[in-house]
Amino acid sequence: MLLFARIFKGVLGLFIALAVLLALRYYAASGWGNDYPSGRLTPDQHQFRITSYRLDIHVNPQRRRLKVRCLMGLRFRDGADTVRLNFVEGYHIKRLRVDGREVDAHYANDYVWWTRQTKTNPFQRVELIYEGAPLQARRAPWRGGFVWRKDEQGMPWMGLACQGEGGKIWLPARDGAGIKSDTLMMCIKVPRPLFAAASGHLLKVDSLRDSLIFHWRSFYPILHYNINFTIGHYVVIKDTLHSVNGRDVAVRLYALKGDSARFATLLKPLKKAVHFMEQRLGAYPWPDDKIGLAQTPYGGMENQTLIAYGSRIQFIRVAGYRINRLLIHELAHEWWGNLISAADWDDFWLHEGFATYMEALYTEHIGGERAYRAYGRRLRRRVKNTQPVVLNRTRTTNEAYDNDVYNKGALTLYALRHAVGDTAFFNMLQQWGISAGPTDARTTKQFMAFAQSYAPRSLKEFFHSFLYTTQSVDTLLPGL
Ligand SMILES: [Zn+2]
Structure with missing residues (x-):
C-alpha cells in the first residue's frame, strides 16, 4: 500500500511538473498570452x-x-x-x-x-x-x-x-x-x-x-x-498646467475617496513631468481634453488623457535618485504611442522603446549624466536578445510583446543620441512628434529614414544591428 502511494505521489509530481513546464512554455511563446490578440485586419x-x-x-x-x-x-x-x-x-x-x-x-x-x-x-x-x-x-x-x-x-x-x-x-x-x-x-x-x-x-x-x-x-x-x-468612488483633484504653447490645460486626478490625500501626492510630480516632456517633445498633444490620471485597480496603462496608475505609488532608485518610473513611462506614451502610433505591432518599439528612453532622459534631468549612464546600464542588463526587436512582418500584440521592445528599443535611442550628437538628436526627437498627422501611423522604416536625415553618416548598419539582429550591441554603447 505504502509503495503504491509513493508511486502515485511520484507520478502526480511528474505530471504537475510537466504541466507547469508546458504552461511556462506557452507564456514564453505567446508573450502576453492573451486570448484575443490584436493586430490583424481582414x-x-x-x-x-x-x-x-x-x-x-x-x-x-x-x-x-x-x-x-x-x-x-x-x-x-x-x-x-x-x-x-x-x-x-x-x-x-x-x-x-x-x-x-x-x-x-x-x-x-x-x-x-x-x-x-x-x-x-x-x-x-x-x-x-x-x-x-x-x-x-x-x-x-x-x-x-x-x-x-x-x-x-x-x-x-x-x-x-x-x-x-x-x-x-x-x-x-x-x-x-x-x-x-x-x-x-x-x-x-x-x-x-x-x-x-x-x-x-x-x-x-x-x-x-x-x-x-x-x-x-x-x-x-x-x-x-x-x-x-x-x-x-472618486474625488476629483483639479489643477491647470500652463503649457509650453501658452495654453492652460486642465489637470485631473481621480482618486479614491478614502485614499485621496496619498494619491494627490502624484499631482506635483505629474505636472513636473509634463513640463519636462514638453521641453523635449513639444506641447502636450491633447490640450482641449485634459491631463488625466486615475487610481485604478491594476498597475498602469497609457489610456489617452486617462492614464491608469495603480494604488501602489512606487519608485525605483538610480544612482541615488528616486524615479517614479511608472508615471514617467505612462505619461511619455501620450506622445509615443498615443500621438505617434505604430502602424503594425511589429513596430511596437516606437511606443515602448521611446517611452522607456524617456525614463532615461528624465533620470538625466533629475540626476545628471552619471544617473543617465546608470539608467543606460540598467537597460543593458535587461536586454535578452532572444529575437530581434523588429521582424519585418505583420505581428499581433501577443507575437510582438517582448522585453527587448522596451529595453533594447530604448538603448537604440540611447546609442543614436551618441551617434548623431545632442543637438541633432533632440531636434530629430521633437520633430518626429510634431510632424504627426492627425491619424497617421508610423513604421520603423519611416523612423530610420527620418533619423537618417539628421545624421552625418549612414545609420544603416547601426539600425540593422540594434533592431534587426540579436547580436550583442555592447560595443555600440559608449560609456556604459
Ligand atoms: Zn509602455
Whole structure:
C-alpha cells in the first residue's frame, strides 16, 4: 500500500511538473498570452474607416455587466461591399441598424458583418445596441479586460485595460494597430455616488434619482484600445498646467475617496513631468481634453488623457535618485504611442522603446549624466536578445510583446543620441512628434529614414544591428 502511494505521489509530481513546464512554455511563446490578440485586419476591413463613436454605456457594477448603445460613423472606399467589425462573441445584440434600417447581420467568430445594400453613399451611420458581461482581465494590463474590485470602503471600483486585446472586447472596432477614430463621445451611467472618468473632457453630469450620467467628449483621434473609462468612488483633484504653447490645460486626478490625500501626492510630480516632456517633445498633444490620471485597480496603462496608475505609488532608485518610473513611462506614451502610433505591432518599439528612453532622459534631468549612464546600464542588463526587436512582418500584440521592445528599443535611442550628437538628436526627437498627422501611423522604416536625415553618416548598419539582429550591441554603447 505504502509503495503504491509513493508511486502515485511520484507520478502526480511528474505530471504537475510537466504541466507547469508546458504552461511556462506557452507564456514564453505567446508573450502576453492573451486570448484575443490584436493586430490583424481582414482585406475587407481595409475598405472602410470608423470615423466616430458615440457610446451610451449603462454600467451595472454589481452584476459586472454593460448595456451599450453604440453609434458609429463609417466612411467607405469605392467598391467596399462588406462591413466587417471585430467584436468578441458573447454579447446579446438587440438592434443593428444602418442609416436607420435594420440589416441582416452575422455575429460569429468574434466578428459582426453584413453586406452593404447601397454603395452610393461613402458615409454610413451604424447603430448597435447590445448588452452582456465583458471579458474580465486575468492579469491586467498584460492579460487585459475589465477589472472589477471593491475599494477599502467596500465601494465598486472598475478599470479597463485592453491594449493587448483591442477595443473589440467591449465595442465593435477595426482591430488593427494604429487604427484611430476621429471623434468620441461617451455617456456613462453609473449608480450613485460613483464617478465615471473617461477619455476626453467632461461636458456635464446628469443627476438622476439613483444614478449619474457622465458625458465625455473628445475631438482628438484615438486608438480603439485607448477608448477607456474607469469607475470608482472618486474625488476629483483639479489643477491647470500652463503649457509650453501658452495654453492652460486642465489637470485631473481621480482618486479614491478614502485614499485621496496619498494619491494627490502624484499631482506635483505629474505636472513636473509634463513640463519636462514638453521641453523635449513639444506641447502636450491633447490640450482641449485634459491631463488625466486615475487610481485604478491594476498597475498602469497609457489610456489617452486617462492614464491608469495603480494604488501602489512606487519608485525605483538610480544612482541615488528616486524615479517614479511608472508615471514617467505612462505619461511619455501620450506622445509615443498615443500621438505617434505604430502602424503594425511589429513596430511596437516606437511606443515602448521611446517611452522607456524617456525614463532615461528624465533620470538625466533629475540626476545628471552619471544617473543617465546608470539608467543606460540598467537597460543593458535587461536586454535578452532572444529575437530581434523588429521582424519585418505583420505581428499581433501577443507575437510582438517582448522585453527587448522596451529595453533594447530604448538603448537604440540611447546609442543614436551618441551617434548623431545632442543637438541633432533632440531636434530629430521633437520633430518626429510634431510632424504627426492627425491619424497617421508610423513604421520603423519611416523612423530610420527620418533619423537618417539628421545624421552625418549612414545609420544603416547601426539600425540593422540594434533592431534587426540579436547580436550583442555592447560595443555600440559608449560609456556604459
Ligand atoms: Zn509602455
